[in-house]
Amino acid sequence: MGKRTTLTLEDDVVAQVRAEVHRTGKPFKRVVNEALRRGLDSSVKQEPSPFRVVPSDLGIRPGIDLDDVQGLIDRVEGTAHR
Structure with a gap:
């Protein structure tokens, strides 16, 4: 019995x-009690799962x-960057 x-x-x-x-x-x-229950239950904050990076x-x-930085830049940018 409720209040x-x-x-x-x-x-x-x-x-x-x-x-x-x-x-x-x-x-x-x-109906009112069920609606209140659903509303109150959904307002409880749940911690989001941690973001994971899979390498x-x-x-x-x-x-x-x-080790050849200039060679890497030439390869990516072309020789026009100089």
Whole structure:
């Protein structure tokens, strides 16, 4: 048994509750309680799952020397950058 209380509902809310009562055949107070429960449950903040990065080894293409910075720039930008 629940606690009895007085609650003022706005007209649009009453219309929605009555439509749900008509659609489901459930009692008015049950529809209101279920709607409140759903609304309150959805307002509880859930921590988002942490963002994860899955690394992939892309390897180094043959002929690329990471120690030759000027050669890398030439390869990417072309020789016009000089």
